[in-house]
Amino acid sequence: MNLFGLSPAALREFFAGLGEQPFRATQVLKWVYHRGVLDFEAMTDLSRALRARLQETARVEPPPVAGRQQSVDGTWKWLMGLDDGNCVETVYIPDEERGTLCISSQVGCALGCSFCSTGYRGFNRDLTTAEIVGQVWQARRELAAGGAGRPLTNVVLMGMGEPLLNLDQVLPALQLLLDDLAFGLGRRRVTLSTAGVVPALERLRVECPVSLAVSLHAPNDPLRDQLVPINRKYPIRELLEACWRYVAEAPKSVVTFEYVMLAGVNDSLEHARQLAALLRDRPAKVNLIPFNPFPESGYARSAVAVVDRFREVLLEAGLMTITRRTRGEDIDAACGQLVGRVLARPRRARLSCPYPVYAEGGGQ
Numbered sequence: 001m002n003l004f005g006l007s008p009a010a011l012r013e014f015f016a017g018l019g020e021q022p023f024r025a026t027q028v029l030k031w032v033y034h035r036g037v038l039d040f041e042a043m044t045d046l047s048r049a050l051r052a053r054l055q056e057t058a059r060v061e062p063p064p065v066a067g068r069q070q071s072v073d074g075t076w077k078w079l080m081g082l083d084d085g086n087c088v089e090t091v092y093i094p095d096e097e098r099g100t101l102c103i104s105s106q107v108g109c110a111l112g113c114s115f116c117s118t119g120y121r122g123f124n125r126d127l128t129t130a131e132i133v134g135q136v137w138q139a140r141r142e143l144a145a146g147g148a149g150r151p152l153t154n155v156v157l158m159g160m161g162e163p164l165l166n167l168d169q170v171l172p173a174l175q176l177l178l179d180d181l182a183f184g185l186g187r188r189r190v191t192l193s194t195a196g197v198v199p200a201l202e203r204l205r206v207e208c209p210v211s212l213a214v215s216l217h218a219p220n221d222p223l224r225d226q227l228v229p230i231n232r233k234y235p236i237r238e239l240l241e242a243c244w245r246y247v248a249e250a251p252k253s254v255v256t257f258e259y260v261m262l263a264g265v266n267d268s269l270e271h272a273r274q275l276a277a278l279l280r281d282r283p284a285k286v287n288l289i290p291f292n293p294f295p296e297s298g299y300a301r302s303a304v305a306v307v308d309r310f311r312e313v314l315l316e317a318g319l320m321t322i323t324r325r326t327r328g329e330d331i332d333a334a335c336g337q338l339v340g341r342v343l344a345r346p347r348r349a350r351l352s353c354p355y356p357v358y359a360e361g362g363g364q
């Protein structure tokens with residue numbers, strides 16, 4: 001049994017099953033997540049007999065780092081190897097006093113957004129909780145070993161995959177990110193980004209309301225249907241209502257809306273006005289994202305002046321709006337450039353995705 005990635009509750013249950021006290025879980029969690037120790041032999045506050053028993057029945061094993069790259073701008077990217085030959089990507093973005101880790105939640109993505117290279121390559125499988133949390137564990141270790149005390153202060157689920165289509169594995173991972181016995185990050189320092197799977201958003205709100213980012217990318221349904229196909233199932237109005245509910249009980253919380261700027265597609269002044277009308281006087285802020293091209297996309301990045309004008313319209317409507325700086329482009333670590341290694345799957349297996357229509361679109 002691999003104990004890595006088990007939630008505190010699951011670990012307590014594991015020790016109860018061995019006839020041990022619940023505080024054993026606390027001890028092991030601290031060894032693994034605070035001190036980075038994986039070897040039971042080195043967990044010296046466990047009795048010798050328990051250590052021997054654990055050696056026989058269990059292991060603590062995060063996914064291995066299969067490759068690493070560093071950008072000229074300080075961004076780091078890791079390829080995490082999974083035991084079935086797939087790989088996912090994890091990106092670290094240092095920014096003055098903050099250090100943000102962008103982690104993946106699936107191998108590929110089934111939602112097939114037309115501007116995203118992850119979506120373009122299709123979906124293979126969900127990550128396990130251990131594989132999700134393992135990215136943070138490995139990155140922290142690598143940063144401690146290789147960088148001059150670089151901090152890891154924030155985690156964003158904005159890498160490969162749609163986290164709300166893998167909530168069963170993502171929720172325990174979020175709990176470990178927040179738990180003081182593991183990574184101990186505050187709720188505001190953990191952000192989940194979604195293309196808008198409304199029912200799962202409701203579940204997240206009830207079970208673990210971390211900070212929320214929503215990939216909007218279009219201010220009306222006909223355009224969003226094209227760019228973000230899951231909009232056909234959960235259109236803008238329904239999505240926004242779920243967003244406002246999400247932050248209703250958390251004073252001062254806002255939803256961050258991501259909007260990738262595609263030249264001549266969604267970047268006109270009229271689009272900006274429509275977007276302002278949707279979000280005005282709401283607990284919202286907007287991140288305008290320069291499009292990161294990939295060969296098959298057919299889109300181009302909006303000119304800087306166009307992005308600036310678009311931003312002005314939103315600012316005039318009282319919306320906090322920033323233009324995201326592109327980072328890590330030279331190592332293909334920028335938003336939407338993460339592809340990892342997604343092994344092809346037999347067609348039948350693909351259809352097991354809960355959203356078959358989008359799974360089929362995923363490879364286009």
Ligand code: SAH
Nearest residue numbers: 116158161162193194195215258292335336
């Ligand atoms: N599936 C989730 C999280 C991963 S995508 C989601 O869609 O929110 C993370 C962010 O990168 C999203 O806002 C996505 O729209 C953006 N993105 C995808 N492809 C991009 C590209 N080619 N250029 C810039 N941003 C992109």
Ligand code: SF4
Nearest residue numbers: 109112113116119195
């Ligand atoms: Fe999936 Fe997000 Fe890419 Fe859309 S933008 S295909 S939801 S990873």
